[in-house]
Every structure is written in C-alpha cells, then in structure tokens.
Amino acid sequence: MTIEITGFNWVPDFARGYVRDLRPRWACEEIGLPYAMRLISPLPPKPAAYFGEQPWGQVPVLHDDGVQLFESGAILLHLGERDERLLPRDPQARATVTAWLFAALNSVEPWMFELANVEIFSAKEEWAKLRRPSLLADTGKRLDRLADALGEREWLGDGFSIADIAMVTVLRNADHEDLMTSRPRLTDYVARGTARPAFQHAIAAQLADFQPEPVAA
C-alpha cells in the first residue's frame, strides 16, 4: 500500500515551498517511505466531499492503508509511530519529542500565523501596521525562550525527529525576518534541518508539483 498525501496544484509565489504537505513529504523522505500525491485546487469552491476529509479545506490529508487523517501534526505523529528514526521508543525520549511537536504547533506557530497575517494577508490594514511592533517584540521573546531551550544541542530531542520537522518548518515562516537572522542559534538550527537531503527532496518535489497558473481541481 502506498501512502497518499494531499497537496495543492497551485499556490501564489510567496507560499511555494511553505505549504504544509511539506511536513509529511519530509518525514516520508527521511525513512525512505514511498508516497503518492493527490493534488487538489486551492480555489473555491472546494468539493464538499473534501471538507469531510479536511474540515478546514486545507492540506495535507494522509491516507495510509485504509487509515485517513488530517492535521500535519497528527500525520507526523502517525508516521513517527511507523519508524523510530522519526519518533524514538524510549519513554522519556518519546515524551520529549511529542512535547516539542506540540510546542512547535501550539506555542510557536500561532506567532507565525499572526506574523503572516500582519505582514502579508492584512499588510495594508491600519491595525496590522499598528500591531506589527509589539507582535515582533513578543514573538522575539518567545524565540529567545526557544533558543535557550535548544541550547547547544543539534536537535530538540536526543536525535533528529518529527519535532524538528515541525519546528524547522514553523521557523522557516520567519526566515526572512530580523527575528531569525538576529538569533544565530535558531538560524543555524533551521539551516541544519533544511540541509538534510530528505528536506531537499521534499521541497523540490513540492515546488515541482505546482502549476504555473491557477487551475480548477
């Protein structure tokens, strides 16, 4: 049985290489697990049936031998259960990885969502201009805590894991920002992650799957 991952067949330039099917692609590449893509259009109206698979109309969805699930975090956990190279089996090591997996998605990514909102989606709104300084300051404090917690370690757990796939892809959303370039410990961490051959394969595959212009599903 081949794993199937949903992705978009087109997105605007600024989102290319950042769509979240990158996470399961990367995980599959790390363990040499073959996967097939099912590409859908991001344009409305999305087929009603797709909301039955993914309640927000987003990607990715994973199908694996009759099991179907959504949310990139849950998909990473599912793939981690398949291979200890992604999720260690020792109880403390596993707990550390799952803690950081949730931390990436619940304690760091929400800041990135708001940053994208202020700097891209709502950039022309007056509120976004007024909001930006305090958001950058508060996000910076959160990133300082993350840098402290990472310390001199290479990865968040004892070795590379799904926690790093989540955190590196979260932090990449700010990779053009002073927020990141002023924090070399985090910049180096993201560089270590994105230098991995599995990441390189995954992002090249995502970029190759986009059509040049929007197309219907």
Add this chain to the structure above:
Amino acid sequence: MTIEITGFNWVPDFARGYVRDLRPRWACEEIGLPYAMRLISPLPPKPAAYFGEQPWGQVPVLHDDGVQLFESGAILLHLGERDERLLPRDPQARATVTAWLFAALNSVEPWMFELANVEIFSAKEEWAKLRRPSLLADTGKRLDRLADALGEREWLGDGFSIADIAMVTVLRNADHEDLMTSRPRLTDYVARGTARPAFQHAIAAQLADFQPEPVAA
C-alpha cells in the same frame, strides 16, 4: 507512583477555571487516576530551573513515573496512551482522535489566543479595537467549519476522548461570546463536555487551589 501536575497558586479572576492544567486534571479524573499538584507562582521572576521543565514558564508540566513532559497536548496524548477510555486503540479511531487533538490546538486555539489578546490583554490598544471586527468574522468562519464537521455527533471521535478535552477547553475561552452563543451546536457540545463529572471535579479542584492574593512560589 503518583502523577504530578504543575499548576499556578494564583491567577487573576478572569483566568480562574481556564488555566491549562485543567486539561490533564480532567483527563486524570475521567479514568480515576490519582494525581498530586505542584503549585508554583506565576509571578516573575520564575525559578530558572523551571524553564528547564517548561521552556515558556507556563503550566502544566507532567511527571509520571520518571517521565517528564510539557505542553498540554503532549500530556493529553501521554495520558491517552495509558487508557483507551481517553484514546481508542483501533487505528482509524486513534487517527481521528489525534487529528482532532491537533486540530483543537493548532487550527482552533490560535484564534482564541488572538481573541484573548484583542479583548483582554491588548483591549485598550488602538490596533486591537480596529482588529476586532475582522477577527470575530474570521474566527466565526472557522467555528462554522467546526460545527459542520461535528454535525450531529456527540463527540469528535466515536466516543469521548482527549480530543474533546482539548476542544471543549479551547472553545470555553469564547464561552461568553456571540461567536459561541450564536452556534448552538457548539454551545451544546461544550455543555455536554462541561457537564461530565470529571470536568466538574477538575475545575472545582483548580479553583480551590488558587490563593486569594498573589504569593511568591
């Protein structure tokens, strides 16, 4: 071995009953698992050692028979692994629960964080006043999707699970809002969750643990 959960020994009135140690308390109550609280002060400066347990200085942290972890989502998953009443063992049922657990924390709670920011923490800021209408509208769209996905089911999975502990506690953050009261399917869902004896025990225990006035750790 008794489970130990960290909580705060005082928080402002508006936060009482909403601090996130409520989640593991509720999970433990559902399965009759005894737990002890370790209450810390939320006031700065927090002991440096605590950041080694919880990188953001928040609660909860769980200690369980030598295993230590942070992030309420990871703690719910850990407790779910201990008892199938919290996390079913069938592969599809498990996948559905983990998908909704992550959905609560990565696809719904970030909207609640921003709502709390606009309505409480930054309520007097000009940007927050300007931001509020579009935030309410966009959060409402997300909640509409959630209500559609829940449909006529009682819980997010086949039965009550850690996904509901996460989602009910997330939605309770808006329980005073038109956002929720205008969506009876979600209001009823939260009411079903909070009517459970385990929730009632958990919230009573959290409220009883707060000191009337701030105290040092």
